Amino acid sequence: MRIEGVFDYDAGISAIDSVYDRRLQTAIHLIVEKGRAAIVDTGTANAVPYVMKALEAKGIAPEAVDYVILTHVHLDHAGGAGALMARFPNARLTVHPRGARHVIDPSRLLAATLEIYGEEAMRRTYGEVLPVARERVIETPEGARLALAGRELLFLDAPGHARHHVVVRDSRTGHFFVGDNFGLSYRELDRDGRQFVFPTSSPSQFDPPVLRRTIERMLAHGPRAIYLAHFGRLTEPQALAADLGRLIDAHAALAERHRGAGAERKRLLAEGVRSLVLEEKARQGWRIADEKLLEVFALDIELNAQGLESWLDSRGKS
Numbered sequence: 001m002r003i004e005g006v007f008d009y010d011a012g013i014s015a016i017d018s019v020y021d022r023r024l025q026t027a028i029h030l031i032v033e034k035g036r037a038a039i040v041d042t043g044t045a046n047a048v049p050y051v052m053k054a055l056e057a058k059g060i061a062p063e064a065v066d067y068v069i070l071t072h073v074h075l076d077h078a079g080g081a082g083a084l085m086a087r088f089p090n091a092r093l094t095v096h097p098r099g100a101r102h103v104i105d106p107s108r109l110l111a112a113t114l115e116i117y118g119e120e121a122m123r124r125t126y127g128e129v130l131p132v133a134r135e136r137v138i139e140t141p142e143g144a145r146l147a148l149a150g151r152e153l154l155f156l157d158a159p160g161h162a163r164h165h166v167v168v169r170d171s172r173t174g175h176f177f178v179g180d181n182f183g184l185s186y187r188e189l190d191r192d193g194r195q196f197v198f199p200t201s202s203p204s205q206f207d208p209p210v211l212r213r214t215i216e217r218m219l220a221h222g223p224r225a226i227y228l229a230h231f232g233r234l235t236e237p238q239a240l241a242a243d244l245g246r247l248i249d250a251h252a253a254l255a256e257r258h259r260g261a262g263a264e265r266k267r268l269l270a271e272g273v274r275s276l277v278l279e280e281k282a283r284q285g286w287r288i289a290d291e292k293l294l295e296v297f298a299l300d301i302e303l304n305a306q307g308l309e310s311w312l313d314s315r316g317k318s
């Protein structure tokens with residue numbers, strides 16, 4: 001059965017469109033094994049109805065959800081965690097040890113987001129960010145394992161996009177759920193079935209060399225598919241990794257170039273990311289008008305520029 005906004009892959013894995021910012025921008029992944037379910041990333045509180053609708057259409061009761069798994073605690077991935085956990089009486093929430101205190105008490109996360117987005121946009125974008133009760137939270141450090149109806153999920157510590165990031169290896173398929181650690185890949189850009197990637201350096205813990213190591217480490221497991229929060233399944237991660245590495249380096253070089261630009265730095269970084277997007281279009285032959293492309297990437301250009309600033313600032317301090 002085809003459900004609008006739900007993309008079914010193999011082995012009980014689906015992506016649910018959380019309709020964050022725009023359609024097909026942020027996915028919530030669902031893993032179903034023998035009638036039990038795990039949700040990977042929650043989107044914002046505004047996405048709860050989409051998740052509930054998808055579960056209902058698949059005949060999965062809220063009581064059958066065993067885990068809500070957060071790849072990291074950026075609010076487009078975790079803002080809806082408290083609201084969603086309130087719907088699933090038997091679920092436990094998993095999170096990187098560095099993220100746990102932020103889901104139990106989201107106030108610091110909200111303050112950081114307020115700084116980036118401003119108050120009005122924050123409320124509109126995230127709705128109400130609810131806490132998760134401490135006793136329902138499981139921390140997932142490097143090497144943690146969980147069983148979903150016997151299907152093992154292995155967690156790897158995965159810094160580079162954020163220090164509170166994990167990636168999850170599904171034992172049944174060998175596939176990885178990577179959150180934001182393998183960039184962005186919007187389906188609007190696919191050309192004749194070929195997929196593309198572009199890094200996300202959103203604030204405030206982007207670290208290019210560390211990210212490259214995390215990607216290598218993940219690919220050493222030889223996954224034949226990975227699932228990105230932005231958006232859905234990539235089927236040739238090994239081949240795409242070269243483009244991703246080149247673009248991560250280009251972001252780092254861009255930041256270096258404008259390191260000393262003072263008050264102009266933010267504007268120059270945003271212009272630079274915008275140019276990288278347009279250059280990548282030319283290189284890959286994306287069939288999309290410049291104007292539409294820049295619309296698709298509008299939020300990412302802004303966030304990538306801010307993240308490069310954070311990276312420069314963090315190195316200034318160390």
Ligand SMILES: [Zn+2]
Pocket residue numbers: 072074161162180202
């Ligand atoms: Zn993120």
